[in-house]
Amino acid sequence: MxxxxxxxxxxxxxxxxxxxxxxxxxxxxxxxxxxxxxxxxxxxxxxxxxxxxxxxxxxxxxxxxxxxxxxxxxxxxxxxxxxxxxxxxxxxxxxxxxxxxxxxxxxxxxxxxxxxxxxxxxxxxxxxxxxxxxxxxxxxxxxxxxxxxxxxxxxxxxxxxxxxxxxxxxxxxxxxxxxxxxxxxxFEMKSLSTILEKDVPLNYYASERIQQNRIVKYTGKISNEPTIWHENKAGHISAYPYSCAIRAGASYNYLLVDGKRRLTEREMLRLQGFPDEFKVVCSYTAMRKLVxxxxxxxxxxxxxxxxxxxxxxxxxxxxxxxxx
Ligand SMILES: C[S@@+](CC[C@H](N)C(=O)[O-])C[C@H]1O[C@@H](n2cnc3c(N)ncnc32)[C@H](O)[C@@H]1O
The missing domain is CATH 3.40.50.150 (Vaccinia Virus protein VP39)
Incomplete structure (x- = not known):
């Protein structure tokens, strides 16, 4: 046919x-x-x-x-x-x-x-x-x-x-x-502010030590708009008004919103264009891999x-x- x-x-x-x-x-x-x-x-x-x-x-x-x-x-x-x-x-x-x-x-x-x-x-x-x-x-x-x-x-x-x-x-x-x-x-790029959730629970935040480490290593300008901080394999930190590729096997702190916290499950899904009705039924670790x-x-x-x-x-x- x-x-x-x-x-x-x-x-x-x-x-x-x-x-x-x-x-x-x-x-x-x-x-x-x-x-x-x-x-x-x-x-x-x-x-x-x-x-x-x-x-x-x-x-x-x-x-x-x-x-x-x-x-x-x-x-x-x-x-x-x-x-x-x-x-x-x-x-x-x-x-x-x-x-x-x-x-x-x-x-x-x-x-x-x-x-x-x-x-x-x-x-x-x-x-x-x-x-x-x-x-x-x-x-x-x-x-x-x-x-x-x-x-x-x-x-x-x-x-x-x-x-x-x-x-x-x-x-x-x-x-x-x-x-x-x-x-x-x-296509016009959606801004990060439309992707990021408000009042994200504390357990998504990196430790003080990691947050400090990011600030020390980051040499760029601090933006008023949200950015996602990305650590490359060499340990170099960059910040963009978008996310680098979400990766299944990446370290937990590879991407940090404003150098402070991990992406939530919903934010990761939104970054891939999934609708908000999409149900999350697995653990955070599983979702990082799946998304x-x-x-x-x-x-x-x-x-x-x-x-x-x-x-x-x-x-x-x-x-x-x-x-x-
Ligand atoms: C790159 S991912 C594709 C994800 C998919 N496009 C999505 O929207 O989520 C590849 C998938 O292949 C699955 N996979 C790998 N080998 C497989 C096999 N032999 N049989 C069935 N699934 C397999 C993995 O579990 C993984 O979910």
């Missing part, structure tokens, strides 16, 4: 985490009067499963490597923010053979069997330069051999209205030979809008969209 003949959109949400792709898809589908139907989701992290269940009333399946392709229902669109595990490419580049044992292999075997009309993949920006670009070339080559016209682009959440510097590569694939256009509207692993929703939305404009019947005129 051609993508442009459908009234509902059947999609799979692979490595779904807490459902950043799902929220973006549901919103874009609504703008196109399409009914989004998530026919399969998978994530092996128990906290991710619990959060996904609480928010979407849907239980993701576990380890994708153990799920036979036949057990996955037919779908039109495959979505995957796949783990950024390094590929082991030892000299020879034999396409499909080289990707065995990687998360991308599971994506490829599902595409091979189900041949959905389109796909959107997301990964860290470093994928583009990994192995001098060979890794990404293999991914693109495998997708092309599976029958997809593919494009990729690095997008920064800062350019999509979020006060978070987060650069990620997006890969889009389509079975129809269409020229995918990366055209986006202009750090998640995706900037406005970026996914913008990519899906481009895909829909290109592939879905242009007669299906979208409603005016809001990105948050």
């Amino acid at each position: 051609l993508f442009n003949q459908i009234q509902s959109l059947r999609y799979v949400d692979l490595f779904c985490g807490i459902g950043g792709f799902r929220i973006a898809t549901e919103t874009v589908c609504k703008n196109y009067n399409l009914k989004p139907v998530c026919v399969f989701s998978s994530d092996w992290d128990l906290d991710a499963q619990k959060t996904y269940q609480a928010n979407f009333n849907d239980s993701p399946q576990g380890d994708l490597t153990k799920i036979p392709v036949e057990a996955i229902p037919k779908h039109d669109l495959l979505l995957a923010g796949f783990p950024c595990q390094p590929f082991s490419i030892c000299g020879k580049l034999n396409g499909f053979e080289d990707i065995r044992g990687t998360a991308f292999f599971d994506i490829a075997r599902i595409l091979d069997y189900h041949q959905p009309e389109a796909l959107v993949l997301e990964n860290v920006k470093q994928l583009v330069g990994h192995q001098k670009g060979k890794t990404l070339q293999i991914i693109l080559e495998v997708l092309r051999n599976l029958g997809y016209y593919v494009e990729y682009k690095v997008l920064n959440a800062l350019d999509f209205g979020l006060p978070q510097k987060r650069e990620r590569v997006f890969i889009v694939g389509c079975r129809q030979s269409v020229r995918f256009q990366w055209t986006f509207p202009d 750090g692993n998640s995706v900037a929703i406005p970026c996914v939305r913008a990519v899906l809008e481009c895909l829909f404009k290109t592939v879905i019947n242009p007669l299906l005129s979208p409603q005016p969209s809001t990105y948050y």
